[in-house]
Amino acid sequence: MKVLKFGGTSVGNADRLRKVCKLLNGDEPIVVVLSAMAGVTNSLVEITELVKSGKMLQAIEKTKELEDKHIKTAEELFDSKMYRKRGEEFISNLFLRILSKLIDGYNQSDSRNIVALGEQLSAGLFHIQLTEQGKRTAYIPALEYMRIDKDGEPDFFYIEQNLKRLLHTNPFANIYVTEGFICLDTNGLVNNLGRGGSDFTAAIIGNVLNANEVQIWTDIDGVHNNDPRYVTNTCPLRQLSYDEAAELAYFGAKILHPQTVHPCKAKDIPVVLKNTLNPADEGTVISSVKNRKRIKAVAAKDGITAINIKSSRMLLAYGFLHKVFEVFNTYKTPVDMITTSEVSISLTIDNTINLENIVNAISQFAHVEVERNQTIVCLVGDFPASHKGYTAMVFDCLREIPIRMISYGGSVNNISFLIDSHYKVQALRLLQQLFPAVSVSNSTQQSIEANIF
Known part of the structure; x- marks a missing residue:
C-alpha cells in the first residue's frame, strides 16, 4: 500500500483535481490524503x-464567498448534471452547518470546526469525482x-485500530480518500495537527499501515538546495x-512539515516528494540511505527571538542551566x-x-535581554568532526554578514547560525556559492569537494 498526500496547490481548482485523478492508476491499494484548496484555510481562519x-455580518459574507467558490469548482469539475448536483448539495450542507453556528450562536469551540471545513470540502469533492470516473473508492473521515x-501527540494505537477497522469495512475499494490536518483531541473535540499538518497525517497513516511508500505531492520538483x-x-x-530532511524541514524548508519524517523513519518507509504540475520529474527521495561528506542544502527559519541571560552566579557554579x-x-x-560562556547564555525560541x-x-x-526579528540559517549535509574545511568555506561566504x-x-x-532577519536573503544568496552550477558534472563536484579535506 502507498499513501499519497496532495497539497493545497495540487487541489486548488477543478483542473488540478482532474490532474490528481489521472495520477491514481493501477490496482495497488492507496490512501489519498488531501489538504484544503489553496487559500481556503486562511479564509476560514479569517472568518x-x-x-x-464581533463582525458577524462580515463573517457571514466571507462564508458565502467561500461557498460560492466551491460551488463554482463543482460546476467545472463534474461531467454530468447528476454529479454536479450531488457536489453542490454536499457543499451546501457543509456550509449550512457553519452558517447555522454563526447565526444561531457561536462559541469559542466552534472555531476549529470551521477551520476543519477546508479539508472536508476537498476530500468530499474528490471522492465524488472519483466515483463519477468509475474508480473503486471509499471516503474515510479523518475525524473517525x-x-x-x-x-x-498522535495516539498511534487508537489511530491504527480505528483506521484498519474503517478500511476493512470497505473491502471493495482500492482508493481511500481522507482529510489531512484535522483530528480529534482526547475530549472528542475537533482539533488539528497544525499548519502543514496534512504531511504529518500522511506519515502517521503510512506508519500505522506499514505502507511501502509515502508520497508528498506539491507544486515544486522536490526539495531544492536553497530557497527558490x-x-x-x-x-x-x-x-x-531522514535526518537531513528533518533538519531542513525544521529549519525552514516549506515543502515538508517538520514532523513528517519521524513516523516514516521509525518504519523505514521512503518518503518521495513529487510535483503535481510535473509528475514525470523524479522528485526527492528521503530514506535511510546516506550520502557522506557533502553540503546538501541551505534553509532559513524566520520569526526567531534571541534571549540573552547574564549572571555572575554562573561562574564556577552548577545548577544554573x-x-x-x-x-x-x-x-x-x-x-x-x-550558546554559553562563563557568565552568560544565549538561546533562541520561535514561540513567543x-x-x-x-x-x-x-x-x-x-x-535578561531580548532580541526580536532574528533568523536561523541552517546548512544541512554530512559534517563529521574528523573532517576539516567546512566551517571555513561557510564563514568565508558570510564574511560581510554580522553573525x-x-x-x-x-x-x-x-x-546553524543566527543573523538579523534583514540579512537573510543576502546570506542565502551568498551561501549558494557552496554549490556547483546545475550543469557541473559529478567528477567536477567530487573535485570541488576533495579540496575541502
Whole structure:
C-alpha cells in the first residue's frame, strides 16, 4: 500500500483535481490524503477572527464567498448534471452547518470546526469525482480515526485500530480518500495537527499501515538546495537521509512539515516528494540511505527571538542551566539554539506566547535581554568532526554578514547560525556559492569537494 498526500496547490481548482485523478492508476491499494484548496484555510481562519471581533455580518459574507467558490469548482469539475448536483448539495450542507453556528450562536469551540471545513470540502469533492470516473473508492473521515493525546501527540494505537477497522469495512475499494490536518483531541473535540499538518497525517497513516511508500505531492520538483523564492540558481536534491530532511524541514524548508519524517523513519518507509504540475520529474527521495561528506542544502527559519541571560552566579557554579531551563519547561516553550560562556547564555525560541512570563521568571535571578526579528540559517549535509574545511568555506561566504550565534557540533547533519532577519536573503544568496552550477558534472563536484579535506 502507498499513501499519497496532495497539497493545497495540487487541489486548488477543478483542473488540478482532474490532474490528481489521472495520477491514481493501477490496482495497488492507496490512501489519498488531501489538504484544503489553496487559500481556503486562511479564509476560514479569517472568518473565525471576524466572529471573535464581533463582525458577524462580515463573517457571514466571507462564508458565502467561500461557498460560492466551491460551488463554482463543482460546476467545472463534474461531467454530468447528476454529479454536479450531488457536489453542490454536499457543499451546501457543509456550509449550512457553519452558517447555522454563526447565526444561531457561536462559541469559542466552534472555531476549529470551521477551520476543519477546508479539508472536508476537498476530500468530499474528490471522492465524488472519483466515483463519477468509475474508480473503486471509499471516503474515510479523518475525524473517525485520527486523534491526538493530552500532549498533542498522535495516539498511534487508537489511530491504527480505528483506521484498519474503517478500511476493512470497505473491502471493495482500492482508493481511500481522507482529510489531512484535522483530528480529534482526547475530549472528542475537533482539533488539528497544525499548519502543514496534512504531511504529518500522511506519515502517521503510512506508519500505522506499514505502507511501502509515502508520497508528498506539491507544486515544486522536490526539495531544492536553497530557497527558490530568493535564490535564482537552485536545483532539486534527488536524495536525502531522514535526518537531513528533518533538519531542513525544521529549519525552514516549506515543502515538508517538520514532523513528517519521524513516523516514516521509525518504519523505514521512503518518503518521495513529487510535483503535481510535473509528475514525470523524479522528485526527492528521503530514506535511510546516506550520502557522506557533502553540503546538501541551505534553509532559513524566520520569526526567531534571541534571549540573552547574564549572571555572575554562573561562574564556577552548577545548577544554573537547570534553573533556566526549568522556566522554559514550565511555560512549555522549546529552545532552538543555545550558546554559553562563563557568565552568560544565549538561546533562541520561535514561540513567543509566554515570552513575557519567561523573561519575568528568569529576571528574578539573572539579567535578561531580548532580541526580536532574528533568523536561523541552517546548512544541512554530512559534517563529521574528523573532517576539516567546512566551517571555513561557510564563514568565508558570510564574511560581510554580522553573525549573532553559531551552533556546530551538536549534530553531524547541520551547521546553524543566527543573523538579523534583514540579512537573510543576502546570506542565502551568498551561501549558494557552496554549490556547483546545475550543469557541473559529478567528477567536477567530487573535485570541488576533495579540496575541502
